[in-house]
Amino acid sequence: MHHPPVTIQDKQFSIYIPERKILHSVEIVAARISHDFRGKDPLFLTVLNGAFMFASDLMKEVSTPCEISFIRLSSYEDMQSTGKVKEIIGLKEEVKGRHVVIVEDIVDTGHTIAGLLPQLHAKGPASVEVATLLIKPESLQHNLSIKYPALSIANDFVVGYGLDYNGFGRNLRDIYKVM
Ligand code: IMP
Numbered sequence: 246m247h248h249p250p251v252t253i254q255d256k257q258f259s260i261y262i263p264e265r266k267i268l269h270s271v272e273i274v275a276a277r278i279s280h281d282f283r284g285k286d287p288l289f290l291t292v293l294n295g296a297f298m299f300a301s302d303l304m305k306e307v308s309t310p311c312e313i314s315f316i317r318l319s320s321y322e323d324m325q326s327t328g329k330v331k332e333i334i335g336l337k338e339e340v341k342g343r344h345v346v347i348v349e350d351i352v353d354t355g356h357t358i359a360g361l362l363p364q365l366h367a368k369g370p371a372s373v374e375v376a377t378l379l380i381k382p383e384s385l386q387h388n389l390s391i392k393y394p395a396l397s398i399a400n401d402f403v404v405g406y407g408l409d410y411n412g413f414g415r416n417l418r419d420i421y422k423v424m
Pocket residue numbers: 295349350351352353354355356357358401402403404408409410
């Protein structure tokens with residue numbers, strides 16, 4: 246299939262990971278998760294917006310009974326430190342005693358997941374693991390154990406399949422990288 250470059254605002258992007266390769270990797274991760282969480286009634290927490298397409302395809306392939314929910318992360322200046330802390334918004338489900346799987350679009354520096362994990366652990370889950378569509382191992386700045394990465398990529402900026410550039414490009418069915 247031919248994939249011409251796409252233009253989003255001021256940048257051009259070229260094909261990087263075609264849909265069939267994405268879906269194949271998603272199937273493999275889903276099979277591992279289904280095996281590991283059999284009988285555990287996992288609670289999948291999808292981080293919006295970027296993970297919506299990954300979550301949809303992943304969940305269709307998960308064959309063990311599970312719950313699926315959606316959260317957002319808000320960003321605010323922490324006055325105590327200079328860093329930014331992203332707080333969970335929209336989590337209605339009881340996490341205590343549950344086997345939680347965070348569903349993310351991409352782990353880049355790891356700041357987001359590193360900030361999210363302690364907030365979830367504070368709620369007393371039975372376990373917390375991370376499923377991510379993409380991981381950029383060269384950019385990772387935290388010692389995180391990401392148990393379910395679908396695809397590892399180089400340190401390139403990518404769009405498509407849920408990922409955006411300034412809010413655009415999420416609808417592309419393939420993943421593109423900046424030229
Ligand atoms: P981290 O906190 O540095 O791991 O970055 C995580 C967030 O940054 C992701 O959830 C994305 O929203 C965004 N992000 C990082 N790299 C990319 C990229 O290549 N394309 C689009 N969004 C990205």
